Structures are given as C-alpha cells and as structure tokens.
Amino acid sequence: MTSPEQREPQEPGLLAHIGSVLAAFFGVQSNKARERDFTKGKPSTYIVLGIVMTVVFILLIFGVVKLVLTLAGV
Numbered sequence: 001m002t003s004p005e006q007r008e009p010q011e012p013g014l015l016a017h018i019g020s021v022l023a024a025f026f027g028v029q030s031n032k033a034r035e036r037d038f039t040k041g042k043p044s045t046y047i048v049l050g051i052v053m054t055v056v057f058i059l060l061i062f063g064v065v066k067l068v069l070t071l072a073g074v
Contacts, residue, residue: 011040021049025057 012020020037023029037046 011042012036017041017045017049018053021046021053024050025053 016033016036020029020033020041023033
C-alpha cells in the first residue's frame with residue numbers, strides 16, 4: 001500500500017479550477033490553493049476558464065442593463 005506522500009500528484013478537478021478562477025475574479029486566494037494551481041494545474045485550463053467566465057460575466061451585466069432599461073421604459 002502506498003502512503004499519501006508516495007502517490008502521484010493529481011491535477012485539480014473541474015470544481016477546483018472554477019473555484020480558483022472565481023477567487024481570481026475577486027482577488028482572493030489561499031496560499032495552499034495557489035501552490036496547488038501552480039504546481040499541479042495546467043495553465044491552458046485556467047486561461048480558457050478565465051476567458052469563458054469573463055464572457056459570461058459581460059453577457060450577464062449586459063442582460064441586466066437591458067432588463068433595467070426595458071423596465072424603466074427607455
């Protein structure tokens with residue numbers, strides 16, 4: 001049986017990636033999570049998720065503004 005120290009380091013899962021990108025959006029990140037991201041994560045995954053989440057955020061803001069303007073009668 002292998003001990004936890006002898007196991008191969010695993011890449012973070014999708015939820016860990018999303019959590020890290022959301023933490024980056026707000027500017028908060030624990031040191032442990034940052035070290036995990038830089039040692040075990042792939043940069044391409046974070047870049048793609050960052051771009052996708054930025055586009056979703058912009059579309060969400062655009063939709064809210066359109067809704068408010070429509071309800072205001074403008």
